[in-house]
Amino acid sequence: MPHLPPAQGLGFRMRPSGGKSGRPAARSVHGVSEVSASWWWWSQAPLQLKNLPVNSFSLEFLTELIINLEKLENDKTFRGIIITSDCPKAFSAGVDLREICGKNPAHYTEYWKVLQDLWLRLYLSNLVLISAINGPCAAGGCLIPLTSDYRILADNPKCLIGLNETRLGISAPFWFKDPLVNIIGHRASEHALQLGLLFPPAEALQVGIVDKVVPKDQVQSTALSVMTQWLAIPDHARQLTKNMIRKPTADLLVKHRDTDIQNFVSFISRDSIQKSLQMYLAKLKQNKD
Numbered sequence: 001m002p003h004l005p006p007a008q009g010l011g012f013r014m015r016p017s018g019g020k021s022g023r024p025a026a027r028s029v030h031g032v033s034e035v036s037a038s039w040w041w042w043s044q045a046p047l048q049l050k051n052l053p054v055n056s057f058s059l060e061f062l063t064e065l066i067i068n069l070e071k072l073e074n075d076k077t078f079r080g081i082i083i084t085s086d087c088p089k090a091f092s093a094g095v096d097l098r099e100i101c102g103k104n105p106a107h108y109t110e111y112w113k114v115l116q117d118l119w120l121r122l123y124l125s126n127l128v129l130i131s132a133i134n135g136p137c138a139a140g141g142c143l144i145p146l147t148s149d150y151r152i153l154a155d156n157p158k159c160l161i162g163l164n165e166t167r168l169g170i171s172a173p174f175w176f177k178d179p180l181v182n183i184i185g186h187r188a189s190e191h192a193l194q195l196g197l198l199f200p201p202a203e204a205l206q207v208g209i210v211d212k213v214v215p216k217d218q219v220q221s222t223a224l225s226v227m228t229q230w231l232a233i234p235d236h237a238r239q240l241t242k243n244m245i246r247k248p249t250a251d252l253l254v255k256h257r258d259t260d261i262q263n264f265v266s267f268i269s270r271d272s273i274q275k276s277l278q279m280y281l282a283k284l285k286q287n288k289d
């Protein structure tokens with residue numbers, strides 16, 4: 001398995017779990033739990049996102065992420081991935097606003113297509129995906145959690161999660177909305193999406209946008225323990241079931257990809273939308289001071 005050191009703050013850390021060799025030694029003398037512990041331990045790969053300062057989705061970062069996911073998907077050693085952030089400030093701040101502000105239609109087209117690619121790869125992944133959410137994640141920052149099979153959120157008031165697009169003067173695309181509806185239901189999604197709600201941990205758990213809330217220092221160990229449960233299920237059965245449940249939602253994007261890109265480009269190119277986004281970005285920078 002490739003070990004990719006982060007370069008200049010942009011990168012991912014992927015490493016097989018286990019000893020230096022990547023696989024713990026077989027323990028035939030111990031009981032079943034020992035043996036199965038070894039078996040699942042090296043079946044999962046931690047994927048740590050690192051695009052400082054806030055893991056925003058620049059085009060370069062998205063492209064690297066897709067390449068790394070494809071490698072993991074094709075490496076039959078791995079059956080699951082625990083995705084977490086290696087940036088102290090955020091799990092992900094979502095779409096990098098500099099990619100959708102002040103650029104040209106060709107750039108917006110390319111950017112949106114790559115974001116769709118990432119969504120499709122994650123949503124239909126054969127691997128078990130667990131999001132270990134150790135920082136805030138807003139709007140597009142929820143793309144990874146909402147396409148994961150399980151979400152664990154750190155119990156910290158800064159760890160807000162939700163699709164807050166309306167607060168930026170934009171609308172979440174239907175393929176962000178659909179997984180949210182699948183996870184928390186129609187009425188709760190209507191409420192959350194229209195008001196652009198960012199949920200603190202207790203509310204996030206209550207509405208169901210995350211499956212578990214644990215102290216920050218337990219996010220990783222909880223993710224490992226949840227992964228054990230998921231990897232106890234035979235892959236072929238779980239994968240068929242996942243595909244059966246998710247395919248109708250994914251097909252909507254596959255079928256309407258080009259129209260969705262056109263809608264995005266014409267929407268984001270409007271002067272009024274550009275102004276809203278620029279004001280939001282300026283406000284983010286002001287808040288810092």
Ligand SMILES: CCCCCCCC/C=C\C/C=C/C(=O)SCCNC(=O)CCNC(=O)[C@H](O)C(C)(C)COP(=O)(O)OP(=O)(O)OC[C@H]1O[C@@H](n2cnc3c(N)ncnc32)[C@H](O)[C@@H]1OP(=O)(O)O
Pocket residue numbers: 053054056089090092093094095096097098136138139140141164165168170171172173263264267268281284285288
């Ligand atoms: C016909 C219908 C058609 C439908 C069309 C659909 C259109 C849909 C279009 C787009 C969808 C967009 C989705 C998105 O994801 S938009 C982005 C949403 N993200 C957010 O709102 C999060 C914003 N960030 C934050 O809230 C905070 O930064 C934080 C909580 C993540 C971290 O806070 P803090 O620790 O206080 O750090 P700073 O705020 O100081 O941030 C550090 C640094 O990072 C910059 N930054 C933050 N977020 C972004 C971002 N998303 N893009 C670019 N840059 C970002 C921030 O400005 C600071 O920069 P610096 O001042 O230069 O250091």
